[in-house]
Amino acid sequence: MPDGRSRCGWAGREAGMIAYHDTEWGVPVSDDRIHFEFLVLDSFQAGLSWAVILRKREAFRQAFCELDPVVVSSFNEDDIKRLQGDASIVRNRQKIEATVSNAARFREIQEEFGTFDAFIWSFTGGRTVRNRWRRLGEVPxxxxxxxxxxxALRARGFRFVGPTICYAYMQGAGIVNDHTTSCFRYEEVNRLARR
Known part of the structure; x- marks a missing residue:
C-alpha cells in the first residue's frame, strides 16, 4: 500500500478507491441525502465496477441535481432523455427511470417514518452489525x-434493490462494518458504530 497501512483487499491501488475506503466506507450514515446518494450509486453499480461509479460520482451529483430526492422525484421524460444523452454518467434508461421512481418512493418513506434513516436502520435494530471477517473471501x-x-423496498415500489445491491448499500452506509479485521479502518469504524 502507498502509505504502508493494511486495507481491505477491494480498495486496490486507485486513489479514488483508497480515499473512499479510508474515509467513507462503513461509516454509519444518518443523513437522508447521503442515504439517497448511496442508494442511487449502488443501483447504478449493478453489473459494473465500483471504481467506475466512484469516478463518475461528481457527474451523478451534477446530473441528478445534487441527488436531492425532492427534485429527482419531479423529473419528467425530458429529464430522462437529457440524462440518457449525458456521457459523464451511466446512461442506462432503466436505471435512470428507476432512480426517478425510487426518489418518489424514498419521499413516501420519509413521510411515513419521519426520516428514511429511521426506516432503513430498523433492519438491524438501529445498530451497526459489527462483523469479524479475517479475509475478503469470507464477506458474503x-x-x-x-x-x-x-x-421491503421492492414491496414499496423500489427498483434495482436486490439483496446484493442492498448489502453493498448497507456496507457503504455503515449499517454493517465489513472491514476485514486486519484493515486499519476496522477498529476506527467500530468506534463509530451505532450501538
Missing part, C-alpha cells in the same frame, strides 16, 4: 437482513 454477497431490506 448478501445476508438475511439485506434480503429483508430488499423485499
Amino acid at each position: 454477497a448478501y445476508t438475511r437482513e439485506s434480503e429483508l431490506m430488499s423485499k
